[in-house]
């Protein structure tokens with residue numbers, strides 16, 4: 001960090017391999033990786049791109065890469081991550097989240113230079129599985145006792161069909177659309193913006209919806225309320241949601257995060 005930037009405080013809520021820090025005055029975030037800067041450079045490029053396309057999110061303020069790794073400084077999206085509000089507040093914000101996701105998914109695909117096609121996601125998952133690097137905690141509980149190669153083998157027969165569906169229904173996806181990556185204004189419960197944009201790219205809308213609906217299920221108090229929320233989302237979002245496609249993308253996603261993408265000990269942000 002530059003000498004003028006003051007103190008940086010570690011943020012522990014992140015789920016990727018990067019260490020995240022917040023500036024003492026709360027106006028900026030820094031993400032730092034010790035090696036392999038390509039992923040963070042991808043996040044930089046996608047963050048800059050999205051901020052030019054009318055979707056609320058961080059601005060890129062600073063970038064540095066060198067022998068010791070890389071760091072990306074972005075403006076803070078003010079508010080609180082959507083996984084940290086009560087079920088009642090999430091329900092109030094739910095229509096606005098649906099509106100924000102729809103607006104993101106309505107950005108014209110031809111304007112987006114970033115692809116997140118199914119074949120690359122499957123290739124990434126195959127590699128993570130082959131390396132034995134699947135992070136068990138990212139798997140749904142009922143899959144945690146199943147060997148990852150078997151989980152992969154269950155998905156592969158569906159790929160041709162999912163590829164055809166995606167070709168007919170591609171949108172600009174966030175790529176990691178879980179509640180911690182949606183920031184809400186805690187007073188109005190409006191969506192302040194999307195963050196953590198390193199996997200943004202064109203893909204089947206169900207890739208985003210699968211993560212969002214499954215993650216929100218952890219906030220809803222019971223199955224009945226979860227079903228109501230899913231229905232309310234689909235109505236507001238305005239496109240019918242296919243549960244088989246949701247399940248496929250929900251099960252593919254945890255296989256795409258390698259163990260070495262997950263944080264080690266917090267490092268100082270220099």
Ligand SMILES: Nc1ncnc2c1ncn2[C@@H]1O[C@H](COP(=O)(O)OP(=O)(O)O)[C@@H](O)[C@H]1O
Pocket residue numbers: 011013014015016017018020029031058074075076077078081180181183195196197
């Ligand atoms: N620009 C930002 N504005 C607001 N909060 C942020 C920002 N960047 C990071 N955060 C906070 O830090 C957490 C981790 O950052 P994130 O970019 O999601 O990292 P990870 O890739 O580790 O998930 C987020 O869930 C959020 O609470």
Ligand SMILES: [Mg+2]
Pocket residue numbers: 014015016180181196
């Ligand atoms: Mg995140």
